[in-house]
Amino acid sequence: MKAHQRKLDIKNGCVDLSHGSGGRAMAQLISGLFHEAFGNEWLARGNDQSAFAVGAGRMVMTTDGYVVSPLFFPGGNIGSLAVHGTVNDIAMAGAKPLYLSASFIIEEGFRFADLRMIAESMGQAAREAGVHIITGDTKVVERGKADGLFISTAGVGVVPDELDLSAEKAEAGDRVLISGTLGDHGVAIMSKRQNLAFETEIVSDSASLNDLVAKMVEVGGHGIRLMRDPTRGGLAATLNEIAEQSDLGFRLQEEAIPVKPGVAAACELLGLDPLHVANEGKLVAIVSPEAAEAVLAAMRAHPLGRDAADIGEAVADDHHFVQMATSFGGGRIVDWLSGEQLPRIC
Amino acid sequence: MKAHQRKLDIKNGCVDLSHGSGGRAMAQLISGLFHEAFGNEWLARGNDQSAFAVGAGRMVMTTDGYVVSPLFFPGGNIGSLAVHGTVNDIAMAGAKPLYLSASFIIEEGFRFADLRMIAESMGQAAREAGVHIITGDTKVVERGKADGLFISTAGVGVVPDELDLSAEKAEAGDRVLISGTLGDHGVAIMSKRQNLAFETEIVSDSASLNDLVAKMVEVGGHGIRLMRDPTRGGLAATLNEIAEQSDLGFRLQEEAIPVKPGVAAACELLGLDPLHVANEGKLVAIVSPEAAEAVLAAMRAHPLGRDAADIGEAVADDHHFVQMATSFGGGRIVDWLSGEQLPRIC
Structure with a gap:
């Protein structure tokens, strides 16, 4: 031509x-x-x-x-x-x-x-x-x-036929599962921008999760209420959004939330909370207590879900708070990102 | 919330x-x-x-x-x-x-x-x-x-069932129909950029053509070989593209091509060829000779096709030339836009 x-x-x-x-x-x-x-x-x-x-x-x-x-x-x-x-x-x-x-x-x-x-x-x-x-x-x-x-x-x-995932389907008692470590993508971008050098390079988790999801749906079926990928605003924004849409609150266990040591160190250096940092190859799933164990096992059997974890539960809460029991025995509210700004992350 | x-x-x-x-x-x-x-x-x-x-x-x-x-x-x-x-x-x-x-x-x-x-x-x-x-x-x-x-x-x-419009379906002898005047959108943008003032303001033709198309398909059916909207690069780019994809050439009649007087005047002033100027509410249809009359009538009966015209025909041509018989009795090749640049038009 x-x-x-x-x-x-x-x-x-x-x-x-x-x-x-x-x-x-x-x-x-x-x-x-x-x-x-x-x-x-x-x-x-x-x-x-x-x-x-x-x-x-x-x-x-x-x-x-x-x-x-x-x-x-x-x-x-x-x-x-x-x-x-x-x-x-x-x-x-x-x-x-x-x-x-x-x-x-x-x-x-x-x-x-x-x-x-x-x-x-x-x-x-x-x-x-x-x-x-x-x-x-x-x-x-x-x-x-x-x-x-x-x-x-x-x-x-x-x-797939009859599958209709939606925040409204979440119920108190449902488990909160995440597919792996938090903050890898955002920290990889920020450390590149700030020219930070760590012993081991922090690499974005950017990946397609459709195969992982297919495996989860296979074993979890209707036990999976909804899934979200915690991108901009991180897990904090995603769970606050789901809390409002489902008219529930969440209670998380900080110890259960996987964060790579290098990412944790970079977050401290940069003044970031890993819960606010973007991920591009992670998902959070709200799953019925009956299905949670099987879904978690399916996630861990997948290369993109090896570090999957059960990090907490949905609770009845008219205020739609996302609360977290910290590693030191205290508690805090996990709010949306507000003052901070992490632009151009995705 | x-x-x-x-x-x-x-x-x-x-x-x-x-x-x-x-x-x-x-x-x-x-x-x-x-x-x-x-x-x-x-x-x-x-x-x-x-x-x-x-x-x-x-x-x-x-x-x-x-x-x-x-x-x-x-x-x-x-x-x-x-x-x-x-x-x-x-x-x-x-x-x-x-x-x-x-x-x-x-x-x-x-x-x-x-x-x-x-x-x-x-x-x-x-x-x-x-x-x-x-x-x-x-x-x-x-x-x-x-x-x-x-x-x-x-x-x-x-x-719609069984409709498959495609450049490969065009044949020598097919008619070239356009739905209205050429160049309105590009000239409206350019005259605004250049701060040109004409007696009557030139207005973009930007519009949704789906209703016009539905009426055309109703009467034309499989007689409509393909349709394109001549946006960037104008009618010239669109017909050259179709010529290559259909392994044909086109022969146009300049007199038959509708251009508003204000647009023609602006084009002269700006050194533009209306055939190269972008449209955003026009279509060109390649239609079998048998269906052309009915399709043209359906176009003219629609508010967005009032100025529709039959402007030429498809011809056998291994060189895929788009030729035009000019108003003065001569002829010229209508080529792609090449040196000229009309950026940010859409």
């Missing part, structure tokens, strides 16, 4: 405004870089939308914008993050993620080489999660009008 | 970094501004994803990022544009648009009052098109790291 004959100079070239203008240069960028990285039958058709077959049932849809800074961080980059985050938002409904869309907003002067690395990470993350990036869009803005690259992904998935 | 008790000062307030940090401020912004404007049962549930029921069949998915500058322009703003554009990408598959997602990337300091106006335009555009904005995301970046506001919308729709 004539628009695609000239090759992009990926090694030395940069994105310029012509790559967003709907002309030949844009067609080259899309076919030479994005189609290469995402390669699938849908994109090859070159339509402004992509079609797929569905069976009758329930679907879910979600979207997230990614503005993480820096774009490359220990354990991933904005591309893999953009796939993991949207896959996880679908998975939290107990759904099987199927198809993603990707919208790129690129600052003039962005290096092709970086864009290709990011696109390849997206392609790889999609293949690992068993989803396809079937449609996309590319815009270019002038130098100084963006911060390198922003990506918005949206996704759809199918919900 | 406690997180939502304090009201946003929409009249005087601005977005700050806390509105993107996953805490209380973000919850307030989302419930106080976006839920107000989009208000529907899905958003009210407060999940990170939204569920809906589907019947067995084919669906389409699409996404677009919107970076238009200025954000407010004659005939619309970035919000209405973000709904129209995504609705249209779905409609071009002959599909019925159903659900949208919206991802907001906001620059610190952006005025709540402007954000509310934009959100309200989105809500209104969605209601007019019969779609629901069922899930969204909000990120805030530091001052100077974005240009006010970027929006990425994604959407899904259902395709």
